[in-house]
Amino acid sequence: MVKSNLDALVRVAVEGQVSHPGQRGGFTVGFDDRPQMRPGMAGVTVNLRVGARALGWECDHGEPGVSAEGLNPDRHLALQVLAALGNRVRMTSGLAQGALGTVTGKHAFVLIDFPAEVLAEICPGDRLVVEAWGQGLQLTDHPEVTVRNLGPELLGVLGLESGADSRLRVPVVATLPSRVMGAGIGMSSEWANCDVMLHDADLVDELGLANLRLGDLVAMEDQDHRYGRSFHRGWTSVGVIAHALGPTPGHGVGVVTILSAPAAALATRAVPRINIGDLLGLS
Amino acid sequence: MAARDNLDALVETRVMGQVTSPELSAGVYAVDREGKPFVPVGAGGIKYNVKVGMSAFGWAADQVEPGVSIANPQATANSALSTFTCVGNTVQVRTGLATGALGVVTGKHEEFASYQHVLVDFDQETLSRLCPGDQVVVRARGAGLAAAGAPNVTLHSLDPDLWRKLSLSAGGPALVEMPVVAVVPPHLVGIGSGRISATTSICLQLGSRDELSEVGVADLRLGDLVAVTDWDGRYNTGYRPGAMLIGCVAAGTSRLAGYGPSLTILASGRGDQLRAIIDPKANIARMLAVGTYRQP
Numbered sequence: 001m002v003k004s005n006l007d008a009l010v011r012v013a014v015e016g017q018v019s020h021p022g023q024r025g026g027f028t029v030g031f032d033d034r035p036q037m038r039p040g041m042a043g044v045t046v047n048l049r050v051g052a053r054a055l056g057w058e059c060d061h062g063e064p065g066v067s068a069e070g071l072n073p074d075r076h077l078a079l080q081v082l083a084a085l086g087n088r089v090r091m092t093s094g095l096a097q098g099a100l101g102t103v104t105g106k107h108a109f110v111l112i113d114f115p116a117e118v119l120a121e122i123c124p125g126d127r128l129v130v131e132a133w134g135q136g137l138q139l140t141d142h143p144e145v146t147v148r149n150l151g152p153e154l155l156g157v158l159g160l161e162s163g164a165d166s167r168l169r170v171p172v173v174a175t176l177p178s179r180v181m182g183a184g185i186g187m188s189s190e191w192a193n194c195d196v197m198l199h200d201a202d203l204v205d206e207l208g209l210a211n212l213r214l215g216d217l218v219a220m221e222d223q224d225h226r227y228g229r230s231f232h233r234g235w236t237s238v239g240v241i242a243h244a245l246g247p248t249p250g251h252g253v254g255v256v257t258i259l260s261a262p263a264a265a266l267a268t269r270a271v272p273r274i275n276i277g278d279l280l281g282l283s
Numbered sequence: 284m285a286a287r288d289n290l291d292a293l294v295e296t297r298v299m300g301q302v303t304s305p306e307l308s309a310g311v312y313a314v315d316r317e318g319k320p321f322v323p324v325g326a327g328g329i330k331y332n333v334k335v336g337m338s339a340f341g342w343a344a345d346q347v348e349p350g351v352s353i354a355n356p357q358a359t360a361n362s363a364l365s366t367f368t369c370v371g372n373t374v375q376v377r378t379g380l381a382t383g384a385l386g387v388v389t390g391k392h393e394e395f396a397s398y399q400h401v402l403v404d405f406d407q408e409t410l411s412r413l414c415p416g417d418q419v420v421v422r423a424r425g426a427g428l429a430a431a432g433a434p435n436v437t438l439h440s441l442d443p444d445l446w447r448k449l450s451l452s453a454g455g456p457a458l459v460e461m462p463v464v465a466v467v468p469p470h471l472v473g474i475g476s477g478r479i480s481a482t483t484s485i486c487l488q489l490g491s492r493d494e495l496s497e498v499g500v501a502d503l504r505l506g507d508l509v510a511v512t513d514w515d516g517r518y519n520t521g522y523r524p525g526a527m528l529i530g531c532v533a534a535g536t537s538r539l540a541g542y543g544p545s546l547t548i549l550a551s552g553r554g555d556q557l558r559a560i561i562d563p564k565a566n567i568a569r570m571l572a573v574g575t576y577r578q579p
Contacts, residue, residue, distance in 0.1 A: 029518035178470035179513065180522055186474025186486060186541030187395060195477065197522040222470070227318045228540030231470055231488045249521025250477025 002160045002168065003140040006152050011133040014079045015092075016068040019043055019109055020124035028060070030247040031199035036060070040244065042067045042109060044122050050104045050113050050215035050277035054244050054253045055198060061251065062244030064214050066101065066122055067109035068130070081190045083110045084134030085240055085256060086154030086280060091118075094126030102280055103130060104215060105242025106149065106256050107192050113282045135190070142168045144265035146226040148189045150258040157279040158217075163267060170238050170259060171271045174209055175219040178231050182250045189225045193242045193254035215275040215282075216241045218255060219268040225257040236266050240276055287431035288450075290443050295424040298364045299377075300353035300401060303327045304415035313345065315538035316490070321345070325535065327352045327398065331410055335389040335402075335506040336568035336575030339535045339544040340492045346545065347535035348392055349505050349574065351410070352400040353419055365391055365399045366482045369425030370531060370547060371442025371571055374403045379417035384409040387573045388421065389506060390533025390547040391440060393483045395474055402533055404573040426481070430459045435556040437517045439481045439548050448570045449508075449549070451560060460558045461529050461550060462508060462565035465500045469513040469522050473541040480516035484533050484545040487511075491536070494543075503544055506568035507532045510559035516551035526553045531567045 019042040027035030040048075040059030048057065048064045068089075070076030089101040089112050099118040105111035110130065114122065134151040139160075145168050161169040176196055180203070184194030198204050198212075212218075217240055224232030225239075239255035246252055259266065277283070305327035312320035325333075325344030328351075333342065335349045353374075355361040374386040386405040393399045401421065405413065428438045428446060436459045438446065451460040467487055475485025487509070489495055492502060503509070508531050515523035530546030537543060550557055568574035 031521070031523075033517065179468070181470075182476035182521055185472075185476065185488075186539065197476070199521075200524060203524060224316065224540065226540070227314045227316055230316055230473065230540035230542075232316075246477075248477055249515055249519040249523065250475075251519075251521070 001156065002142065002162055004155065005138045005140060009133060009136055009152065011131055012082060014082050014130045014132045015075070016070055016079050016110065016128050016130060018122055018124050018126045018128065019067045019069040028248050031249050036247055043124050044119065046119055048244065050282055051275060052214050054212040054214050054241050055204065055210065057244045059244055061107060061246035061254065063107055063109065063111050064104065064243065065114060065119060066112040068112055068128060069109050079110055079130065080106060082132035082135055083130045084132065084149050084151035085258065085276065086151030087133055088131045088153070090129050091122065092127045092129055094123055095121040096126065102282060103151065104276060105193065105240060105254065107243050107254055111242055139168065142265060145259055145261040147259060148225060148257045154276060154280065167265055167267045168261065170266060170268050171274045172217045172219045172238060172268045173271065173274055174207065174212065175221050175268065178222045181220065181223060182252055185229050188228055189257050193256040194229050195246060195252040195254055197250065197252040198245060199249065199252065212241060212253065213275055214241050214244065215277040217274045220255065225260040229257065234263050236261060236263055236268060238268065288446065289429050289431060293424055293427050293443065295422065296367055298367050298421045298423050299360070300355050300364050300419050300421065302329065302413055302415045302417045302419065303352045303354050303400065306398070313539060316540035321538060326394065327400065328415055329410060329413055334574035335404055336566060337505055339503045339505050339532050342535050344535060345539070346392070346394065346537045346542070348400060348402050349389065350402055350404045351386065351413060352402055354398060354400050361399055362482065364401060364421065367423040367426050368401045368421045369423065369440045369442040370549065370567060371445030372424060373422045374419050376409070376413065377418040377420050379414055381409045381412035381417065387571055389567065389573060390531060391482065391484055392534040392545050392547070393478065406577060433459050433556045435554045436550060436552040438550050439516065441549050445567065445570060458556055458558060459550065459552065460560050462562035463510045463529060463559040464507045464563055464565050465498045465503065466510045466512060466559060467498050469511065471497065472511060472514055473543055476521055478520050480518060480520055480548045480551060484547045485520050486541065486545050487543045488541060489536070489543040490538060503532055504566055505532050505535065506566040506574060508565040508567065509546055515553065516548045520548065526551065527557050527559065529557065529559060
């Protein structure tokens with residue numbers, strides 16, 4: 001277990017509610033040049049959960065489980081920025097009142113997993129509290145590694161190691177080249193995620209990503225996600241796949257940044273499977 | 284000879300905007316890619332000394348918009364202004380001390396979750412009379428423009444007169460060729476993926492002049508034409524192997540992560556029907572005789 005400043009982090013309640021899908025009445029245009037209008041963003045997505053495949057759904061940015069929002073724009077931004085992956089969530093109203101869930105990702109909403117029987121009872125408008133914990137996290141022996149959106153709950157089970165060369169060792173299922181990093185570049189590292197443009201079937205095969213799953217850990221080559229997301233040769237960022245493919249060009253599969261460092265300070269290691277659903281015991 | 288087109292089928296409309304005033308969030312400071320705070324100045328309002336044709340770099344500014352930045356305060360009307368307005372369109376001032384003065388559209392520029400501006404070049408005397416809030420009308424023409432016989436080429440935001448000057452078409456009717464100063468690889472596209480091509484701009488992650496060595500040029504000027512390889516803009520902007528996009532530099536560079544000079548999208552092609560021909564002088568200010576090329 002790598003050392004961190006865990007003892008210095010405050011844990012704060014941030015209220016939210018289960019969002020409801022919205023429609024503006026217009027089609028968006030897919031990578032296939034065809035108009036499309038599909039579900040997936042906001043609300044409760046009952047049959048899409050962490051661990052499911054990220055590609056192959058008839059959805060638009062399919063968000064697994066519950067998509068939570070703040071009660072007004074300022075509070076929404078606080079929820080977005082303060083929530084971290086792995087954080088505990090409590091339902092505070094509705095049929096699932098008292099049930100516990102886990103933050104597994106961010107998009108325009110904070111994405112929360114609940115056990116299947118709980119998810120079936122949750123309804124848009126139900127209130128919840130995120131026990132937000134993790135922003136400000138630093139890895140004591142790895143000062144060049146910047147941490148974003150990583151809750152201590154997840155840090156503890158990620159399997160991070162300090163190498164003999166003092167680089168941080170991080171297991172990932174795949175490495176994404178910079179040319180596929182789409183919407184999300186230029187935005188704050190704490191806001192939502194960065195879409196990976198995996199629309200072209202040949203490209204998906206070439207990159208070996210056909211079996212990518214929600215919750216998988218991935219590396220992003222030549223990416224610096226410290227103060228906003230950008231191309232930076234020689235840097236590596238690591239993230240977690242948060243939502244399924246959005247069909248519009250420039251969009252795609254979302255990846256939430258958790259680590260960012262120059263290559264001299266961080267080395268990734270390809271493994272067949274590393275998924276936060278397994279690590280956090282979500283099933 | 285210009286490529287054939289559908290000019291006779293285009294309708295000309297009028298869209299209204301007003302001269303904007305700069306806006307800042309309550310936190311004021313922006314944070315650059317190295318974590319250093321700065322005050323972002325340059326977007327919105329009237330820039331008296333920044334003109335299309337000048338460098339996109341070297342300003343103590345963030346995403347500086349040359350000339351006058353206009354917008355419509357009503358969101359759906361602004362969407363129409365941003366979409367129907369084309370680079371090269373004529374703009375007329377309708378209220379205030381500069382009423383009647385004419386200007387020329389030089390670009391469109393969008394900031395995420397913030398503003399969507401149309402950028403207009405006026406002569407210096409008009410600039411000195413203009414004031415935020417003054418109403419302007421765009422004589423909008425060019426939306427719907429298509430190159431005949433080149434179905435894999437999509438044109439956006441191009442005034443017909445600028446299109447005629449831009450399209451080289453040396454390769455025959457099924458091919459559109461345009462001059463560009465530089466060709467940028469897809470990994471250097473910054474914020475702007477997924478945006479609507481007909482309306483907007485994308486950033487190039489070429490934050491400083493030093494980074495221009497990546498694309499083999501010493502400078503990029505406001506108004507320069509630039510190609511992006513493996514990037515598509517038929518409907519929405521995004522990575523597509525084999526596609527190409529051409530745009531003009533609308534706004535200056537930025538210190539923000541994932542930002543740099545912004546390109547207004549003018550053409551998008553697949554299957555090799557759109558080609559970029561390197562020409563160090565390829566700049567819309569020169570073609571439109573505006574900005575630093577404006578005749579006194």
